[in-house]
Amino acid sequence: MSDVTRITDQGMITLRADFTSLKGITVPETRKIRDGIAWMSPDELLVLVPKSDVSAKLAELEKALNGHYLLADVSDARAVFSLTGDWAREVLAKGAPVDLSPDAFKPGDLRRTRIGQVAAAIWMVDDRTFHIVCFTSVADYLEEWLRHASRSAAKLTYF
Amino acid sequence: MLKLTCPYCGVTGEETEFHAGGEAHLKRFGPGSGDEDFTNYLFSRKNPRGVHFERWRHQYGCGKWFHAARDTGTLEVFGTYTAQTGEPPADIVAKIKAKRPEWEGFA
Ligand SMILES: [Zn+2]
Numbered sequence: 001m002s003d004v005t006r007i008t009d010q011g012m013i014t015l016r017a018d019f020t021s022l023k024g025i026t027v028p029e030t031r032k033i034r035d036g037i038a039w040m041s042p043d044e045l046l047v048l049v050p051k052s053d054v055s056a057k058l059a060e061l062e063k064a065l066n067g068h069y070l071l072a073d074v075s076d077a078r079a080v081f082s083l084t085g086d087w088a089r090e091v092l093a094k095g096a097p098v099d100l101s102p103d104a105f106k107p108g109d110l111r112r113t114r115i116g117q118v119a120a121a122i123w124m125v126d127d128r129t130f131h132i133v134c135f136t137s138v139a140d141y142l143e144e145w146l147r148h149a150s151r152s153a154a155k156l157t158y159f
Numbered sequence: 160m161l162k163l164t165c166p167y168c169g170v171t172g173e174e175t176e177f178h179a180g181g182e183a184h185l186k187r188f189g190p191g192s193g194d195e196d197f198t199n200y201l202f203s204r205k206n207p208r209g210v211h212f213e214r215w216r217h218q219y220g221c222g223k224w225f226h227a228a229r230d231t232g233t234l235e236v237f238g239t240y241t242a243q244t245g246e247p248p249a250d251i252v253a254k255i256k257a258k259r260p261e262w263e264g265f266a
Contacts (some may be wrong), residue, residue: 030168041221042167097172111170114219 002085002150006143010080011054012133013047014040015061017069024064033110033123040112040121046133051075079139083146084129090156091149092122092130101159116145161234166241168221180214183226184246184265208232210255210262212247215239228255 019027019042027045028034038046049057054073061071083091089100095116099105110123118141120134134142148154161174170176181204188200205211211231216224226244228237228251237258238251247265255262 031170041223044222097176112220112222113176119219 004146005082007080011049011051011075014072015045081132165217167223176219178216178218183212
């Protein structure tokens, strides 16, 4: 089966800026996550640090930024799940309109999409693990959705 | 099925991944304009069967607004392009003219 875990100590910082103005921050390629920085849009990054490090990271980023930008601690506005197992791809493919075949979606790849009709971002941590971020307001729903889709009785082996 | 490719993040998705934003390239008539121009700006929209230019937003994706040129009758998409333009790019206009010789052109 696939295991669903809610990660409660994940700190998340939204950074919106003109990427060309960023100094000392390596922006990942489009739809990638690298070194704890996730590409969310052409002018938005999600910076991932342990919750206890958010204040320090905010101060560090503040120093690296100039001009017009937005920096916000969104740790409590988002929920994060880990989905791991041999058929994690199939679990997500049931509810997200994304090509999750091994050739098309690999560790380090990220997509903003929807799962069970709610907005979410997903990325692959390793060959059998996804992390999933959604708004806190729909977190309980999405957790239930993921657990439901992960039941061994609902197993699919497509990929 | 209507499939669009977001020019900002490169993702191709079907219609429900996007949010329709109505007719593209509207010319704004604001304070100081005549009643007729203002009324048309507020309320009059093209509704062709055939070539049409629209605004779309990649709602369940990168969140960006962009433009799409498509045929409302066949759902053929001629192209999607940046939001930072007041008119369709020349290459998309040329592509439409080649495929729809009877098209009267962008006005
Ligand atoms: Zn996009």
